Structure formats: structure tokens, C-alpha cells
Amino acid sequence: MAEQDWKTNKRAFAAVSLPTLLWVILFFLVPMTIVWLYSFGENRGLTEIDISGTLDNYKRATEWLYLTIFGKSFAVAALVTLICLIVGFPVTMAITFASEKWRPWLLLAIMLPFWTNLLIRTYALMMLLGTQGFANKGLGALWDGASWLKTLVGLQPLPTWEPVQLLFNNFAVVFGLVYVHLPFMVLPLYAALDRLDRSLIEASLDLGAGHFRTIMRIVVPLAAPGIVAGVMITLIPALGAYLTPDLMGGTDSQMIANVIERQFKKANDWPFGAALSFLLIYAMFALIAIQSMRKKVPEVH
Amino acid sequence: MDFNDLIKQTRGRRSLLQALGAAAVGISFGGLAACSKQGGKTLANGEEAKLNFYNWDTYIGENTLDNFKEATGVDVTMDLFDSNDVLFAKFKAGNPGYDVIVPSNDFVERMSKAGMLLPLDHSLIPNKRNIDPAYINVEYDLQRKFSMPYTWLALGIGYRKSKVSATPDSWKVLFDSPEYAGRIAWLSEAGDMFRLYGKYLGKSVNALTPADIATIERMMIKQKPNVKKFHEDDGQDLLLKGDCDVVLEYNGDIAQAMVEDKDIDFVIPKEGSQLNSDNLCIPKGAPHPKNAHAFINYILDANVDKHITETILYPTPNTAARKLMPDSYQNNPVIFPPAEALAKCEYARFDPELQPLYEEAFTRVRAA
Amino acid sequence: MALFARTPRAPLEYSRTLWMRLWVGVVMLFLYAPLIVLVIFSFNDSKRNVVWRGFTTKYYEKALGNDQLVEALLNSLTIAALATIVSLMLGAIAAVMLWRFRFPLKGAVDGTISLPIIVPEICLGVAFLMFFAAIGWPTDLVWPFNLGAITIAHITFCFPFVTMVVRSRLASFNREQEEAAKDLGASEWQVFRDVLIPHIKPALVAGALLSFTLSLDDFVITYFTSGPDTITFPVKVYSMVRFSVTPEVNAASTLLIIVTVILTFVALKLQGVKAIAETH
Numbered sequence: 008m009a010e011q012d013w014k015t016n017k018r019a020f021a022a023v024s025l026p027t028l029l030w031v032i033l034f035f036l037v038p039m040t041i042v043w044l045y046s047f048g049e050n051r052g053l054t055e056i057d058i059s060g061t062l063d064n065y066k067r068a069t070e071w072l073y074l075t076i077f078g079k080s081f082a083v084a085a086l087v088t089l090i091c092l093i094v095g096f097p098v099t100m101a102i103t104f105a106s107e108k109w110r111p112w113l114l115l116a117i118m119l120p121f122w123t124n125l126l127i128r129t130y131a132l133m134m135l136l137g138t139q140g141f142a143n144k145g146l147g148a149l150w151d152g153a154s155w156l157k158t159l160v161g162l163q164p165l166p167t168w169e170p171v172q173l174l175f176n177n178f179a180v181v182f183g184l185v186y187v188h189l190p191f192m193v194l195p196l197y198a199a200l201d202r203l204d205r206s207l208i209e210a211s212l213d214l215g216a217g218h219f220r221t222i223m224r225i226v227v228p229l230a231a232p233g234i235v236a237g238v239m240i241t242l243i244p245a246l247g248a249y250l251t252p253d254l255m256g257g258t259d260s261q262m263i264a265n266v267i268e269r270q271f272k273k274a275n276d277w278p279f280g281a282a283l284s285f286l287l288i289y290a291m292f293a294l295i296a297i298q299s300m301r302k303k304v305p306e307v308h
Numbered sequence: 309m310d311f312n313d314l315i316k317q318t319r320g321r322r323s324l325l326q327a328l329g330a331a332a333v334g335i336s337f338g339g340l341a342a343c344s345k346q347g348g349k350t351l352a353n354g355e356e357a358k359l360n361f362y363n364w365d366t367y368i369g370e371n372t373l374d375n376f377k378e379a380t381g382v383d384v385t386m387d388l389f390d391s392n393d394v395l396f397a398k399f400k401a402g403n404p405g406y407d408v409i410v411p412s413n414d415f416v417e418r419m420s421k422a423g424m425l426l427p428l429d430h431s432l433i434p435n436k437r438n439i440d441p442a443y444i445n446v447e448y449d450l451q452r453k454f455s456m457p458y459t460w461l462a463l464g465i466g467y468r469k470s471k472v473s474a475t476p477d478s479w480k481v482l483f484d485s486p487e488y489a490g491r492i493a494w495l496s497e498a499g500d501m502f503r504l505y506g507k508y509l510g511k512s513v514n515a516l517t518p519a520d521i522a523t524i525e526r527m528m529i530k531q532k533p534n535v536k537k538f539h540e541d542d543g544q545d546l547l548l549k550g551d552c553d554v555v556l557e558y559n560g561d562i563a564q565a566m567v568e569d570k571d572i573d574f575v576i577p578k579e580g581s582q583l584n585s586d587n588l589c590i591p592k593g594a595p596h597p598k599n600a601h602a603f604i605n606y607i608l609d610a611n612v613d614k615h616i617t618e619t620i621l622y623p624t625p626n627t628a629a630r631k632l633m634p635d636s637y638q639n640n641p642v643i644f645p646p647a648e649a650l651a652k653c654e655y656a657r658f659d660p661e662l663q664p665l666y667e668e669a670f671t672r673v674r675a676a
Numbered sequence: 677m678a679l680f681a682r683t684p685r686a687p688l689e690y691s692r693t694l695w696m697r698l699w700v701g702v703v704m705l706f707l708y709a710p711l712i713v714l715v716i717f718s719f720n721d722s723k724r725n726v727v728w729r730g731f732t733t734k735y736y737e738k739a740l741g742n743d744q745l746v747e748a749l750l751n752s753l754t755i756a757a758l759a760t761i762v763s764l765m766l767g768a769i770a771a772v773m774l775w776r777f778r779f780p781l782k783g784a785v786d787g788t789i790s791l792p793i794i795v796p797e798i799c800l801g802v803a804f805l806m807f808f809a810a811i812g813w814p815t816d817l818v819w820p821f822n823l824g825a826i827t828i829a830h831i832t833f834c835f836p837f838v839t840m841v842v843r844s845r846l847a848s849f850n851r852e853q854e855e856a857a858k859d860l861g862a863s864e865w866q867v868f869r870d871v872l873i874p875h876i877k878p879a880l881v882a883g884a885l886l887s888f889t890l891s892l893d894d895f896v897i898t899y900f901t902s903g904p905d906t907i908t909f910p911v912k913v914y915s916m917v918r919f920s921v922t923p924e925v926n927a928a929s930t931l932l933i934i935v936t937v938i939l940t941f942v943a944l945k946l947q948g949v950k951a952i953a954e955t956h
Contacts, residue, residue: 010775010776010777010778011776011777011778012777012778012779013777013778013779016777016864018864019776019864020773020777020779022769023769023770023772023773023776023777024773024777024779026766026769027766027769027770027773027789028785030766030831030832030835031788031789034807034828034829034831034832035788035791035792035832036788037807038800038803038804038806038807039791039795039800039803041803041806041807041810042799042802042803042806094703097696097699097700098699098700098703100696101696101697101699101700111944113700114881114885115937115940116704117707118885118889119711119933119936119937120707120708120710120711121889121893122888122889122892122893122932122933122936123711123714123929123932123933124892124893124909124910124913124929124932125893125895125910126895126910126913126914127714127913127925127926127929128710128711128714131710131711131713131714131717132710134710134713134717135709135710135713139727141713186706186707186710189703189707190885190886190889191886194841194882194883194885194886195840195841195844195882197878197882198841198842198844198845198878198879198882199844199845199847199848201878202845202848202875202878229848232843232844232845232847232848233844233845235844236840236841236843236844239790239793239840240793240837240840240841240886243793243794244793247794247795247796247797249796249797249798264796264798267796267798267799268796268798271798271799271802272798277802280798280799280802281799284795284796284798284799287794287796288791288794288795291794292787292790292791292794295786295787295790295794296783296787
């Protein structure tokens, strides 16, 4: 998969690179530079920010308090991504190998919930998971049913049903984040699996490997670029999620994005918020850089 | 696959993009027709017949804006914001073109100190006389230089009568007691939380010292395991849903919840509490300041404010309007708490030294 | 692996195995349960919409009659459509640039293009706020140009997603096809149009769906880049939190879903349903 040197085809290169670079520089780098400069500044009065070149914000952002919050957010995001991958991979396989008639409708069916506003969906989810919510009512009904069965057999009934805390704790945060990010995993996986050469799978099956082994040994490596894209597209937004932890989390479910948001809003401390944001950005940037250097794509003939 | 197939496919793809493009253009034109802007009419006062109003959602009467247009010919467009912080953050870059905004009391102070507000011309607001004198000279805006009061609120404890052993008339129930462990909800606003803890410790809301903050932080961390959630102003929903039994909330919000559920009640704790007030202000750089004054004056009219209060059901500082409301509102002890309770309530002042300390301490509490 | 099909199942027809169907079924239930609750509660006769209090359709009438809500929906759909189209184009050519060419500072460019995904939304929102204020972007343009600032912001954070998805797809592209086309006399542009684009089509579809979703749902960045009279649906909903998450909002959301489904249905029919999800 040899890349071309740009000099060998300058016109084509210009055609694809100029619009991209122009847009990125003008509408992304310039605005971000403004905020980056803020991270070296301090508040002067209520609205002015003095770019004094101070490193105080970064020093404060690397205090143990904030590092633990960073770490916890990363752990939660990683867990969410893993769950999305495990849940999403079979779904994507089902879509990819479904008949041509069904495939676009299945894709649409996966995306449709995500065209509902996030806040409303979260409220609906909260309605399901609350102590008086449907999930608990359903579980309560099952519990009572089991209890009744026990009395039928002559055993002591089960103790009264105490609603399970499904909301306002870390479980709810993970659940909510998986719910929000599942399509971000499915779509890139689909785009990659779709290109898979079926004959390879058939060959493997013919040679006697079971389905599971075929999937692990053949499909997953070939779909690797898609998996990596899916993981990136899921992990990074999950790390930056603030609404779901805010609404569905308990008193110890603070994630880094919540802290950053508070700096820009309630605390009116834009320089510190900028410093925290940029620390997050540097860390993620490093991750992506490492990943792109290591990425090797298998040749498909 | 040969080139014929390829060409068929690309034609197909093109038609998809065309379809999407057509849909987008169709929507655009449809919308354009629906949302055509009126040509600028000029009024007697020299300004265009428009007003850009920046308000909380549904924080206005159902027909107020239409009635204003009938009365004066001014077309009001209302945009929405959901918290004072984002209002302030947005105005930090300059006034994006709004004429009237509705900040809360501590933000009136903040914005006036930052030079973001236009001083009001009281000669253009004769309906000021409808306002209860107690709300005219307030610490956050002496002589009402920059703002006119719109509503006021008091913080207190909302609770479910059937689930509490006794009326929770002390902050201890929320802040220092394991009695309702797992059924308590706090506000997620750092400043308010610290100030109310200060009230619990017997101090004024505006007299906390950094040493106090450290003490309070320890108390909060100790009580945190008993708290279920830090809510963002929807504590009444937690009560209604049955997720919590005692919540820290505003009296107006609980009054609205009480309409739906008779088992809910509200009390201002005996140590005293904090008052809040939403105000009408004109930001600097407003394109239609004269219209803005006329609008503020209009809202302070007794009948207009009565109509607004009927919709939002918050306590109003407008005595003339209050008299026009039904008894169930005027004498509602939740909406208008008794004078002894109010006497111990104070407005929170904006303190640029303490505010960042509150925020950082609260972040530590949340991470503990 | 159980094979409960009536007709013999071909080895690759995974979607006909029972456990696979169960899995997909459970996932669909998981995804749609809140939506079903949403739709049911849009008929709830209660102002605060927390507990069920009775059936009514009055909130649908209110939603349709609420000019501001309709305007917000319209604005959101317009912005999402425009942002998706431009993001697709920009994202696709960015992906081709990164995949095809070697050039100095490529690693840095690669990372920079991925940055909009990483930056916390509020940070990006504030950045755009200050940027548009600094360059004096006019705030009193006529519709639809007053949505310009918002659309630019949306495109900026949507196209990197398209780039990522398209790149992962390009990784499996067989360059011999490209070389064959060139041997047969096709120009660069023809190769791009007739060989590359069909190959990346599933990625384009996936990218379009992602962009549309991200744009439709964005609140923070939209809030900071919107001027007077540019209300969008998420902003309207988020500002309702303080007072009134009435069933009206549920009704409006249900209507939005129906509208989007109809639009997609129309697009699919015009396109020919098969071609969207075709494999090679």
C-alpha cells in the first residue's frame, strides 16, 4: 500500500489538501489558539483575561486532585468503550451479513434513537431506571413472582422487595454512556466489516475452524482498522461526556469534563478551564499519535 | 466488476446526494417563507420596531409578547438561556445583540461591576411604583440603578410529608444528620451550598472566611455518603418521582410540584436561608434601548404581571399584581413565606475573592 | 452454534442464527425502551411529566402550535443537513489526502485533523465565541445566513469523524484497481470519482449518519455561536430544564423522529434501497 510522495502529483495533492488545510487553520486552529493563549493567562477583573505567560494554571491542573479525576474519567471511558465493543461487534456482524434487503433498515434502526435529543433520551432513561421506574417495577414483579412460587412450595417467602439503586451511581453513568455511544462503535465497524472478503471466512470454515475461532482469527484482524476507528470515536467522546454523568450520576460520579465545564461557567475561570482542557488534549493527542504510528494494515489481495 | 456497474453505482450515489440536497434546499425555502423578517418599521421614538429578549424558558406569560406587540407595535423575539453562567459567559465576548436580559441577583451585581449593564432611566419606568418597597433598595443593586425585580425566591427544604418523621425545620436534616440517608438531594451550586452551611453554623451568608470554608468542606465530606444527588434545579422532580424525600430547593419550584402532588410540602429552616431574585436588565450595547425601557415598564404593569405570574406561579415583588391574584396564590405559605422566616433570609453578595475558593472546595468534595 | 432455521442456513448467514438474533433483539430493546417511554409519556396529562397522570393529545397540538418550537426544529434540521453535506466532502478529501500522500509534517496534520474530536465541547464553544467576536462576524443576517456561524462550527467538529471512518475504509482499498483504471486512460479526477468513491460509499453513509446525529444533538457549541433569533431544538430543550419538561417536548421529539424517518425514507427510495448498503 505504497503512499505517493506529494511531489509526484502536485495538482491532485493541492486539490485534496488545500480546502482541508484552509478550513482547519481558519476555523479550528485560530479559535483554539485564542483559548490556548488563555491557558497562560489569568483573570484580570471580571471579564478581562491577561495573557501573562504564567504557568500557574498548568501547575494547578496537575495537582493530585485533578489527576485522580482525569484517571477516573479515563477508566470509565475505557470501560464504556469495551462494553460498546463487545455488545456492538455481534450487532455489526448481524447487519453486515444480513440480506441486502434488510441491511439499510437495520442501520437506520440503530441510528434512529440517536436522532432524539440527548437530554430527552436521558430523562426517559432516568424514568426507566429510577426507584419507581419501570425497570425496578419489572424486577419487583419478578421478585414477587419468585416469592409467591416459593410460598407455593411451602418455603418462606423472600424478604420484601427493596428497589435496586439503578440510578444516581456509577452504574447509571456507565449504562447511560454505553447507551449514548453504541452507534459510534457500530458505524465504523460496519464500514470496515462490509469490505471483508467472504471467501476467506468460507475457506476457514471449510478447513474445519469453528465459527468463533474464525471470527477471532480471521475477521477481527481484517476488521482491525475499523475496530481502531470505532474505539477512537467512542473512547474520546466518552471521555468528554459531561451531561450523562451530571444527570445520571451520584455524588461521586464527577468526570473531568464536568470539572472543565464548571470552570468555564460557574467558576468564571477561563484560564484554568483552558489549562485543564489542553492537558486533556495533549494526552489524547499523544495517544492518537502513538496509535497512528503503530498502525499496520494487512494487505488484502 | 466492470465499468458499467461502477458507472451505475456512481449515478445512484449522485442521486442520493441530490435528494439530500433537494431536501435541504426545500427545507430552507420552506423555512425562509415561514420566517421572513419584517422590514424595519420605525417608531415614534426613533428606533426600529423590534426587541431582542433573552430569557429563561417559559418565564413569561402566554400572551405577554403578543399583547406587547398589539399595544406598541414592537415585535419581540425571545431567545433562551438555561443558566446565569452561560448568560455571563456569552456576554463576556460582548453583547451579541440583546436588548433585555433576565439575570439573577448575584449576576446583576457581577455584570454591573463588570460594566456590562446600562443604567436604567427611571423616568421611562413609571410602573416602578407597583413594586413592593422592600424590593426597591436591595444590597445587590442600590436604588435599582441597573435592574428591576421580576420574581423572587427563597431556598428551603422541600419534603414528602408521609416519609418524614417530623417537619424538617432545620438545616441539620440535610447537612448533618444520617436520618434520611440516601434520600437527600443537594444543590450542585457551590456558592449556595457553602453559604447555607454557613447559615446552619449561625453565620451570615456573606461573612464566611477561608477557615470556615475548610470546616464546611470537612462537614460536607462527612455528610456526602448520605446524599443521593447534586441536582441542577430539578429537585422537585426527584421528590415527585420518589427518588428523594428531602431536597434543597426553591419555594417557587416546590409550589409548582405541590400542585401535582399533595403529599409534598416546603419549609424555610429556622436558622434562616438565602433569597434569590430574577431581574430585568438592559445590557450595554443594546440596539433598542428605548424599546427595552418600554418593555420593562410594560412588564411591571399590574395586569401584565398578573398574567405572567399566572403562568409561572413564582413569588412576585409586584404588590399591585399580587392583589389581583386569587387567594390560593396570595395566601400560599409556600409562595409567600411568613415574615418571621423571611426576616432571617439574606441575599447572597457576589464576592470575587471567595467565589473561586467555593468552587475549588466543592470540586474536592465531589471527588472525595 | 444453534441452527434453528427452516431452510438450511448457509455458513455465513449469521443473522439467521438464533443467538445472533436474540443478541440483536436485546440490543434493539435496550436502545428503544427509552424511546417507547418517551412516546408514551408524550400523551401524559401532567405539567411536569414525571409521573403518569392520564391520557391526552393536547401536547401535540401545543407542540405544533408552538411557533418557537417549530422554528427551532426547522433551524436544527437545516443546520444538520448543511453541516452533513459539507462535512462529507471535506472529510472525504481529508481522508484521501492522508491515505494517499506522503508529505512533510504529515503526522502533525493527521493529529490536528483529529483534534476537534478530542477538544471538550465547552472549550471549543468558548473558542468559537471569542473567534467570531474577534473577527466581527455579523449577528443580524437574514435567515438562513444567520445560521452561518453555527454551521461553520458544526462542520468543524463533524468532518473529523467522517475522515476517521473513511480512512479505515480506505485502508482496505486495493490500489491495483486504481492503477488499472489509470492504465486504461482515466484521469485523476475520474479515478477518484469512479473508483474510489464507490469503494468508500458505506463509509460515506456511516459518516453522514454520524455527522447528522452529532449536529442535530449539539447544544454547547451551538449555544455559544448562536446570535439573536437563531434558536435550535437542543437549545430550546436544554433551557426547559429549569421549569417545564412538559410532555410538549416529548411530543416535539416524537414529531422530529417521524420527520427524520420520512426524509430518510424518501432519500432511500430515490437512491434505490439496495445500493446504499451494497457489498462487493
